[in-house]
Amino acid sequence: MLQTLMLLLAGALLAGCGALIVGGAPAGGHDTAAQRSTSVDTSHDTAITSSINSRYVHDSVVDALAIRVTTWQGVVTLQGSVKSQAAVARAVDLARSTPNVRRVVSRLTVIP
Numbered sequence: 001m002l003q004t005l006m007l008l009l010a011g012a013l014l015a016g017c018g019a020l021i022v023g024g025a026p027a028g029g030h031d032t033a034a035q036r037s038t039s040v041d042t043s044h045d046t047a048i049t050s051s052i053n054s055r056y057v058h059d060s061v062v063d064a065l066a067i068r069v070t071t072w073q074g075v076v077t078l079q080g081s082v083k084s085q086a087a088v089a090r091a092v093d094l095a096r097s098t099p100n101v102r103r104v105v106s107r108l109t110v111i112p
Helices: 002-022 033-057 085-096
Strands: 067-072 075-082 103-110
Touching: 033 067, 033 075, 033 085, 075 085, 085 103
Parallel strands: 075 103
Antiparallel strands: 067 075
16 A cells, blocks of 8 residues: 555656646746646646545545546546446546546446
8 A cells, every 4th residue: 555655656746747847937038828827737737636646545446556547627537447337436436526627538447
């Protein structure tokens, strides 16, 4: 469990670094509203993904390592293989109930 948590934490930290690089000001120091908006969206998406992964780690039905969570402009995509339809339903419910999630796309498959 601790190893799983550490892997998820490391992934979240690395994803956060990507947001810093992508959201940086362009050469010359000019910053447009569109660039600021993209930076905010990216940081919100990173926070959403991190929050969902954390919820999965603490849930007894969902296997956090079996599900890849990606977020783009508030739309969350879940990919992976889980052991039951109940795990699919729980993973989707946890993602949907996360703040700032606009929509959840499930590409989860059940493999017993």
